[in-house]
Amino acid sequence: MRKRKPLYLRLIIGAILLLALLFFLFPVAWMFLTSFKTQDQIFSVPPLLIPPAEQWNLDNYIAILTQNNGLQGVRDTMIVASVTAIISVSIGALAAYSLARFRFGGDEFSFWIISTRMFPPVASAVPLFLIFRQLGILDTHWVLIVANSVFNVPFAVWLLKSFIDDLPVELEEAALIEGATIFGAFRRITLPLITPGLVTAFLFTFVFTWNEFMFALLMTRRAVRPMTVVISSLAGGHTILWAQIAAAGVITIIPGVLVVIFLQRYIVRGLTMGALKN
Amino acid sequence: MFSSGVKQRWVAFVFVLPVLVLLLSVSIYPLLRTLGLAFSSLELTVSPVETFIGLDNFAKAFSDARFWNAMGNTLTLVTVGVAIQLVLGTALALLLSEIGFTRVVWLTALLLPVMIAPVVSGFQFRVIYNDTFGPLNYLIKTLSGGLVTGPPWLADTRTALFTIMMTDVWQWTPFMMLLVLAGLESIPLELTEAAEVDGAGYWGTFWRIKLPLLLPVIVIGLLIRVMDTFKTFDLVFLLTGGGPGSSTETIAFYTYLNGFRFFSMGYTAAIAFIQLIIIIVIARVFLVVQKRMRGGGIQ
Numbered sequence: 001m002r003k004r005k006p007l008y009l010r011l012i013i014g015a016i017l018l019l020a021l022l023f024f025l026f027p028v029a030w031m032f033l034t035s036f037k038t039q040d041q042i043f044s045v046p047p048l049l050i051p052p053a054e055q056w057n058l059d060n061y062i063a064i065l066t067q068n069n070g071l072q073g074v075r076d077t078m079i080v081a082s083v084t085a086i087i088s089v090s091i092g093a094l095a096a097y098s099l100a101r102f103r104f105g106g107d108e109f110s111f112w113i114i115s116t117r118m119f120p121p122v123a124s125a126v127p128l129f130l131i132f133r134q135l136g137i138l139d140t141h142w143v144l145i146v147a148n149s150v151f152n153v154p155f156a157v158w159l160l161k162s163f164i165d166d167l168p169v170e171l172e173e174a175a176l177i178e179g180a181t182i183f184g185a186f187r188r189i190t191l192p193l194i195t196p197g198l199v200t201a202f203l204f205t206f207v208f209t210w211n212e213f214m215f216a217l218l219m220t221r222r223a224v225r226p227m228t229v230v231i232s233s234l235a236g237g238h239t240i241l242w243a244q245i246a247a248a249g250v251i252t253i254i255p256g257v258l259v260v261i262f263l264q265r266y267i268v269r270g271l272t273m274g275a276l277k278n
Numbered sequence: 279m280f281s282s283g284v285k286q287r288w289v290a291f292v293f294v295l296p297v298l299v300l301l302l303s304v305s306i307y308p309l310l311r312t313l314g315l316a317f318s319s320l321e322l323t324v325s326p327v328e329t330f331i332g333l334d335n336f337a338k339a340f341s342d343a344r345f346w347n348a349m350g351n352t353l354t355l356v357t358v359g360v361a362i363q364l365v366l367g368t369a370l371a372l373l374l375s376e377i378g379f380t381r382v383v384w385l386t387a388l389l390l391p392v393m394i395a396p397v398v399s400g401f402q403f404r405v406i407y408n409d410t411f412g413p414l415n416y417l418i419k420t421l422s423g424g425l426v427t428g429p430p431w432l433a434d435t436r437t438a439l440f441t442i443m444m445t446d447v448w449q450w451t452p453f454m455m456l457l458v459l460a461g462l463e464s465i466p467l468e469l470t471e472a473a474e475v476d477g478a479g480y481w482g483t484f485w486r487i488k489l490p491l492l493l494p495v496i497v498i499g500l501l502i503r504v505m506d507t508f509k510t511f512d513l514v515f516l517l518t519g520g521g522p523g524s525s526t527e528t529i530a531f532y533t534y535l536n537g538f539r540f541f542s543m544g545y546t547a548a549i550a551f552i553q554l555i556i557i558i559v560i561a562r563v564f565l566v567v568q569k570r571m572r573g574g575g576i577q
Contacts, residue, residue: 005376013373017384020370024388024452027402030413034405042405047413091296102290111565113297116305118561120509122530123550126537127308127315150304153297182289211395213512218538228397232516235401242405249398256393261386268460271392271453275498275568276460 028253034246035060042242060247064234068241070248073230077210079141080226081255084148085206089198092156097186099157100164101172110161114273117154121214124150129218139221147215152205155273159204162274163197164190200266207256227252309554315547322541335548345549347524348532351439355510355528359443360503364496366447367454372484374455375462389456391449400516403445407431407517432518435525442513442526450506454499461495462488494567501564505557529553 005013034042036051037060064070095113098104105112124147132143167190175185191198216226225233231248234241260267268276316335318328339345370388374381391399406414415428431441465488473483511530514520520527520535527535529549537546 013376017370017373017377021384021387024391024448027399027406027448028390028394030406031398031402034402043411045411045416047411047416049413091300094293095297098290098293102286102293104290104294107565107569111561113301114565115558115561116301118505118557118564119305120530120533120550120553120557122509122511122533122537123312123553124305124308125534126543126546126550127311128304129537130311130543131308146300146304149300153300157297182286186293207393211393211397213395213397213515214534217515228395231397231401235516242401245401249401252398253390253394256395257390260389260393264382264386267389268456272457272498272502275502276457276495 031246031249034243035250037243037246039239039241039243060243061251064230064241064244064248064251068234068244069225069230070227070251072225073227073248074251076141076224077227077252080144080148080224081206081209083141083145084152084209085202087145087149088152088156088205089160089202092153092201093160093191093194093198094186095153095157096160096164097190100161101169110158113154113157115154117151117158117273121147121151125214125218128215132219138219139223141224143219144209144212144215144224144226147219148209148212152208155208156201156205158273159201159270160194160197160274162269162277163194167193196266200263200270203255203259203263204270207259210252210255312547312550312554315544316551318544318547320543322543328544331544335545336552338545339549339552344524344527345529345532348527348529351525351527352508352510352529354439355443355446356504356507359446360450360500360507362443362447363451363454363503364500366451367456367499368458368492368496370451370455371458371462374459385456385459389452392452392456394449396449396512397516399445399449400513403448404432404517407441409433433522435522438518438522438526442510442517445513445517446507446510450503453503457495457499458492461492465491494570497567498564501560501567505560505564508553508557508560 033050036055036057037048038051038055041048041051065074099110099113128147129138132138137143171193172185172189175189176182180188211228212226213228213232216229217232220226220229227248231245231252234245234248263270315328317330317332319331319334320326320328374384374388377384406412409415409428409430414431418426418428429437431437469491470483470487473487474480478486509530510528511534514526514528514531515534518526520531524532530553533546533549533553536542536549
């Protein structure tokens with residue numbers, strides 16, 4: 001058993017952590033508060049921290065959603081992120097199974113898969129842009145889904161492989177002896193047992209794609225405008241709509257915040273592609 | 279059961295096939311295209327015709343001061359920035375490991391920055407750092423009793439890169455903290471208690487017992503952060519646009535400028551290729567460490 005620490009020590013630890021909390025949460029709190037300010041209040045000196053009570057309404061949220069492409073942004077991002085996540089998890093799970101159980105292609109093949117995830121996106125942006133332009137599919141949902149999948153599929157493969165590696169192979173072997181096909185064993189034994197892995201992989205790839213900016217910026221114009229592009233375009237004119245940007249930001253961080261809150265158990269695993277478990 | 283047999287090998291192949299097709303078409307083909315382009319001149323502002331020019335693009339890169347400047351800035355972010363994240367993250371993890379049942383609440387709150395899009399936080403930081411109406415300099419002024427005036431963080435060549443680095447520190451220190459905390463939790467309590475009974479003291483225990491056991495976790499964390507920081511683009515795009523001057527241009531941002539502002543596709547491909555080689559080296563190290571850990575058993 002851990003011995004109880006003296007009070008002064010606990011107070012010091014608490015004080016430092018409180019300071020850290022202030023540091024890490026201030027920008028998020030600032031954004032939340034800004035989303036209720038008027039344009040004038042943004043520029044007030046000294047800075048206004050908390051807007052007056054009567055301004056706590058959804059005006060900025062309604063403005064960004066209805067006048068400044070916010071609704072389109074949410075819709076496009078939702079489409080791109082969910083389809084990317086579904087593709088990544090479904091084909092990722094199949095490949096992960098093959099790598100974990102058959103050691104398909106050995107270490108070199110695993111390495112090749114993960115290395116595509118590690119490439120700087122900007123390095124593949126030029127050739128992808130040229131290819132997509134030739135195919136005439138720039139400015140569609142598909143172009144973003146494909147580009148994001150290149151980075152999220154390898155992530156899903158490695159993460160899911162770490163979950164399958166944890167399962168005893170005997171369960172599947174028993175099913176095979178009883179006459180199941182390999183795919184049957186995979187579907188009825190492995191998949192249900194790695195449900196937490198599937199959920200983790202889905203949510204992480206969803207948030208990664210949801211937050212992605214560079215491909216969204218380079219590959220879309222008008223027909224498709226993901227939320228990150230909508231936000232950055234609000235800074236384009238000569239007046240920057242800070243309050244609306246903040247409102248858009250609050251909307252945009254929702255999936256990420258939910259992952260942090262509800263995926264505690266698997267967050268280390270997710271962030272390290274399965275290299276670490278907790 | 280899973281290892282041998284022609285049929286098994288076919289099944290293994292079929293399972294991998296969708297991923298293989300996707301990665302081959304959208305990763306390998308572009309890679310070859312990049313390689314081809316890197317030896318060609320393709321100036322989209324002039325003409326859509328590609329001409330072979332041998333190693334000229336690479337020669338240009340090596341004598342391009344702006345390329346080296348971008349490499350230098352990236353290196354600063356990757357070394358100094360990630361080092362700060364590691365030290366702060368480890369310190370926070372050590373503090374959190376002393377906390378009892380409320381730990382989960384602290385952890386959740388501290389982790390938020392990790393999952394927030396840089397586009398979103400970047401805009402907030404632009405206001406926070408602003409030297410006329412931003413809260414940071416107001417805070418500095420108030421705390422110092424009006425004696426110290428904060429610099430125009432993003433508008434001064436001397437502070438801009440540092441400011442971007444601190445923004446990255448804000449976002450990724452919690453990641454390091456999380457990893458180190460996970461590592462600390464996997465250290466058997468008997469080990470640290472035995473050391474303390476032997477009179478090693480808190481710091482003795484930390485340096486001689488905890489840190490060596492944390493090393494694999496720290497290495498994984500460092501490699502992931504190094505690889506990601508190497509690609510820094512969003513923050514530069516949003517906070518400074520590479521300026522003032524080119525004082526905050528990272529290599530990813532410089533690549534973007536060449537490709538999508540100057541439309542020099544050949545040169546872009548060449549510097550993209552140089553980055554690929556660097557990343558492959560780092561990724562190799564990651565793989566080796568990761569395999570060692572699997573064998574070593576810290577989980």
